[in-house]
Amino acid sequence: MSKTIKLKKGFDINLAGKPEKKISEVSLSETFAIKPTDFPGMERPKMLVKEGDTVKAGSPLYFVRGIEDVKYCSPVSGEIAEIKRGEKRKILEIKILADKEIAFEQFKSYSASDINGLSREDAVEQMKSSGVWQNLIQRPFGIVANPEDKPKAIFISAFDTNPLAPELAYQLGDKAEFFQTGLDILKKLTDGTVHLNIDGQAEVAQVFAQANGVEINKVTGAHPAGNVGVQIHHIEPINKGDIVWTVTPYGVAQIGQLFAQGKYDASKLVAVTGSEVSTPGYVKTYIGAQIKSLTEATGNLRFISGNPLTGVNVGKDGYLGFYHNQITVIPEGDYEEFLGWLKPSTSKLSFHKALGLLSFLNKNKEFKIDTNTHGEERPFVVTGAFEKVLPMDILPTYLFKAILAEDYDEMEALGIFEVIEEDVALCEFIDPSKNDLQEILRDGIELIKNS
Structure with missing residues (x-):
């Protein structure tokens, strides 16, 4: 039965640089990278390729001991340019020099009627070998799901309340047509419920409103209302021994596209956000794109893969994280400020009213913050x-x-x-x-x- 969750706690961080609904043309990044560090608990890969090898989009690059049959695949076709290592030869990045035209590994495709008759085992097998399995995250622990487990439920948050977050329905782009197919596959992976949680305070996008075979719940409140962990807590809490899987709307659509077209398509609309971006909006690229190919911003800036709260400082020469659907560019805060928070100001954002009282007087103000x-x-x-x-x-x-x-x-x-x-x-x-x-x-x- 669908639920309506009204949250009273939270805090919205209203920042300058929100993405507008327009797609800017950018040239394809010369290199792309898959970073084992993007997958907590899965940072020690067993390589299946070496420098100089050629790969296609969907070609396996490595696996991790313990779940060897789950392959981590290339997002683009091209040549393995570098396997970058850190201390104790820990693999940090697998860089691919991309082709001008992306070639795809071919996997089995299914018609709508074939998908209805598809077994759980066959669905899991295709997902494990093609690069889309990593979209499934296990709670507790926030790690890549184990295919041998069967979760008590699967959760999808259809909205994001993080600062500068993109609109997830718009971000699906031409992948929206595969969203229902992805849901049909997910229903095979659990005996429980697939929960699709929407923003109860906003107009619901058609792609989510027309979803079949799922329980649609409404959630209202300030950030972190859009966090799937908060939603799980109020709908089907996790106790010791329970397993719940989560997946993003993009991940659902990517899974659906794999089964509908037989290819691992890592293309995505990425939101380019932040006060230092001249025209915040969206660009089309692939998972693992180099940041400098997505923005022209320059100066003493922090280039974040992800949002300002949970994203990773990767620098302009760094690469987009596997799970990230936005980059954020804000000023660096490498300076000292006389009197700091003791000085009254309307430009400082703070949850604590004693420090940021003046900022509470204008709740619609967009703040320009740095990393100080x-x-x-x-x-x-x-x-x-x-x-x-x-x-x-x-x-x-x-x-x-x-x-x-x-x-x-x-x-x-x-x-x-x-x-x-x-x-x-x-x-x-x-x-x-x-x-x-x-x-x-x-x-x-x-x-x-x-x-």
Whole structure:
């Protein structure tokens, strides 16, 4: 039965540089990269290619021990230009010098009637070998799903409340026609419900409103209302021993296209956002594109693959992350400010009214922020602020303290199975102690997962 969830906690971060609904023409990136570090817990690949090899879009590049039959595939065709390694020969990037025209590996395609009769085993086998399986993320832990598991439910969040987030329905572009096919495949992977969660305060896009075979839930509230972890918490909470899978609308459409056309198509509309972008909008490229091919912004800037809260600083020469559907360009904050937050200002954005009172007087103001933390790391103090922005029945402050103390029982009791980094990113943004809360949480997740 469909549900309506009304969230009262949260905080919307209104930034300058939102993407407009227009697609700009850009030249194809010369090189693309797949980064094993984009897949938490799966960072030690076993390579299937070497430098100089030629590949097609959908050709397997590597696998990870433990789930060897899940292949990580090339997003484009071309030549393996470099396998970049870091300390202890850890593989950081597999770079592909792209062809001008993308050639695709051919997988089996199915008609609508064939898909109806397709078995779970056959569907899983094609997904594992073609590069689309990585769209399925397991909760708890936020890792690539194990094909041998059967989740109690699958969740799809059809809207994004992160700052500068793109409109997900628009971003599907010409892949929207494959969205229902993707849903039909997902229904074969679970005996439970496929939940499609929409923004209850906005007009619903046709591609989501007409979805069949799923439970459509409405969620309203400030950020992080669009986070799938928050939605799971209020619809089908995760207890110890439970497994839930999540997937983005883009991932659903990509899965559908694989079965409808028999190819791994890693093309996507990427939102180019941020106050330092002259014309924020969308560009068409492929997973793993080099950032400098997507924007002409220059200067002392931070180039982020993803959104400002959870994205990764990759630099202009870096590459778009596998799961990212936007890049953000904002000023660097490498400066010192006299008096800092003691100086009244209407240009500073803060959740804490004592510090950013003037910013609350104009709720429609778009802020231009940089990366300055306005202070150094301080002792971890209990302020109660985290509980005001995280609309979940957990105690984040004490969860972080339990992680730092490596108290396994307390971590489990305080809800570590229900959250991943994106769920606490807003807590990190408002944290007066300047702690790297997302990194702390991932450390705790790895402790629990490996215990």
